[in-house]
Amino acid sequence: MINIILLGAPGAGKGTQANRLSKAYNLTHISTGDVIREEIRNNTNFGKKVKSFADKGLLVPDELIIEIIESRLHKEGNGYLLDGFPRNLKQAISLDTMIREKKLDYPYIFYIEVTEDELVKRLTNRRYCPKCNKIYSLINNAPENNEICDKCRVKLLKRKDDEVTIIKKRFEVFKSETYPLLEYYSKSEKFYKVEGDSSEDKVYKSIVDIIK
Numbered sequence: 001m002i003n004i005i006l007l008g009a010p011g012a013g014k015g016t017q018a019n020r021l022s023k024a025y026n027l028t029h030i031s032t033g034d035v036i037r038e039e040i041r042n043n044t045n046f047g048k049k050v051k052s053f054a055d056k057g058l059l060v061p062d063e064l065i066i067e068i069i070e071s072r073l074h075k076e077g078n079g080y081l082l083d084g085f086p087r088n089l090k091q092a093i094s095l096d097t098m099i100r101e102k103k104l105d106y107p108y109i110f111y112i113e114v115t116e117d118e119l120v121k122r123l124t125n126r127r128y129c130p131k132c133n134k135i136y137s138l139i140n141n142a143p144e145n146n147e148i149c150d151k152c153r154v155k156l157l158k159r160k161d162d163e164v165t166i167i168k169k170r171f172e173v174f175k176s177e178t179y180p181l182l183e184y185y186s187k188s189e190k191f192y193k194v195e196g197d198s199s200e201d202k203v204y205k206s207i208v209d210i211i212k
């Protein structure tokens, strides 16, 4: 069983690496950001509760997020991959409790480290297809036609929280809430920092080389 936590600032490439790793190792991919966006799109009660936080770039209350993980994390299949969770110390401590109670193997923890200039460039150039959800980068993974999805032929959109003022807020939240987790996890034997400014393939290879 391979269990993985991906940590990194917004735009570090957690989602991209999570998609590749979960396919390659057949892992259950749990992206709290994706769950939240879907609930908001479907206008569910949960979506209504979390929308104002997500739109402003703030963390959603811990109880709600922990509930998502609690209901999805099981000892089955080839393992789990957490993308976007934990985001603060309280969540990390609850996760440790869940791992103990559910008798799960302790995960690898990868921190994908990317410089702030690169993060801003990536986030402001990120677009998604509202129909198939494919993520594009206008810099290194642009669609064939100007901002139109290659597959669905609909206009690509920018995530609401990828506007510059919200990006700044998300960085602040990352620095104050999530960054301290590196200290918390540095005691683990399975904690690794990965250089994330390089290409998607290189980052992927650095992670896979450690898991092997």
Ligand code: AMP
Pocket: 010, 032, 033, 034, 036, 053, 054, 055, 057, 058, 059, 060, 061, 065, 083, 084, 085, 086, 087, 091, 161, 170
């Ligand atoms: P992401 O796609 O991971 O950047 O998440 C988008 C937004 O969802 C964040 O800015 C938060 O508002 C919310 N979110 C995602 N994961 C968490 C989490 N673990 N704790 C609190 N809020 C979260």
